[in-house]
Amino acid sequence: MSTVGLTRPNRRVVLAGVASLTAGSLSMPFHVRAQEKPAPIRYATGGAIGPNEMETLIFLRWMQENVLQGYGRDYVLDMTFTRGTPEAGTLLAAGQADMGTLSFAVFANTLVKDAVPGGLTIVADSSQEGRPGFHATTFYVLANSPIKSVADLRGKRVGINAFGSAVDLIMRVALQKNGIDPRTDLEVVEVTFANQPAALRAGRIDCGVIILPFSAKEIPTGDFRPLFNSGDAFGTFNTIFHVARNEFLAANPKAVRSFLADYVRGLQWFYNPANRSKAIELAAELTKSDPRILESYFMTDRDYYRDPNGCVSKATIQPPIDAMFKGKIIAKPVDVSAHIDLSYLPNRCG
DSSP states (O other): OOSSSOOOOOOOOOSOOOOSOOHHHHTSOHHHHHHHSOEEEEEEOOSOOTTSSTHHHHTSHHHHHHTOSSBTTTEEEEEEOOSSHHHHHHHHHTTSOSEEEEEHHHHHHHHHTTOSTTOEEEEEEEEEESOTTSOOOEEEEETTOSOOSGGGGTTOEEEESSTTSHHHHHHHHHHHHTTOOTTTSSEEEEOOGGGHHHHHHHTSOSBEEOOTTHHHHHGGGTOEEEEEEHHHHHSSEEEEEEEEEHHHHHHOHHHHHHHHHHHHHHHHHHHOGGGHHHHHHHHHHHHTOOHHHHHTTTTSTTSOBOOTTOOOOGGGTHHHHHHHHHTTSSSSOOOGGGGBOOTTSSSOOO
16 A cells, blocks of 8 residues: 555645734844744644544644744744545655554655655654553444454445545455455445445445544434444554654654643643633634533543653554565564664653
């Protein structure tokens, strides 16, 4: 599976940069102003908005003005939503993004194909799955479906968000563990996350993935029954994580450190019970979700697990990538430890 060569996604800038200088800075010599100009970071999300990808919440305008400390001083963001992490990988490979969230699947493919000039580095955690007591990406069938086990999917249609994504690989590994070849034994269909429940109800797919925040609304209806989840495929692992192009890291270390310091600061702000009411308000406004639904899971143990300091390790990334090599999805093994640098994070990781 290739992480490059996909149709170029439409860009939507959702975070504005600082448009003007302060009156004080106008009196400074030009060379001083140039040195202090915040570095622009072109950031590609992995295919979802908050709460799934917390950067879309953490860097909202209200957060910039009330919580973050480096935004507008050390860096500004040009954030782009993508359909999935393969498109985020495409933007990074084309030099149209500097940082982004990638799944382990796209990251591994990108490294094996040497798709990004100069290479990529993992700089922080985003979310983990399969961790006991927390949410995991789950594939569902209709409650009255005759499909009772993964083996029953032979000859059926299974929905994923994008070929080459983490969801795609979760599905393929789970199927292979049950003796089904996803290339020949069934049909795999691309359906956006938001449309998976409707596609199941309409019979366009027989099995589909319903992720947060959609699952918080859809599963209580009783219309769907879980069939398998990401933990069945890999145990505890990192679904997505923050990456940066090595060339950008070398040229903008201060901006990256400031960005990640704000990311961790914002993440901890959202987890702080004292900020719960405002956190729900911000998430509801961005996602157009019912605050009561968000209250039922957001930033609780019913949500994805996120390391509060942004720390990530080889132990939660290497296993699914090894599974990709074993399943002949990538042509050669990848040693994740050679591509992680946590020194840009504000706090030391153990």
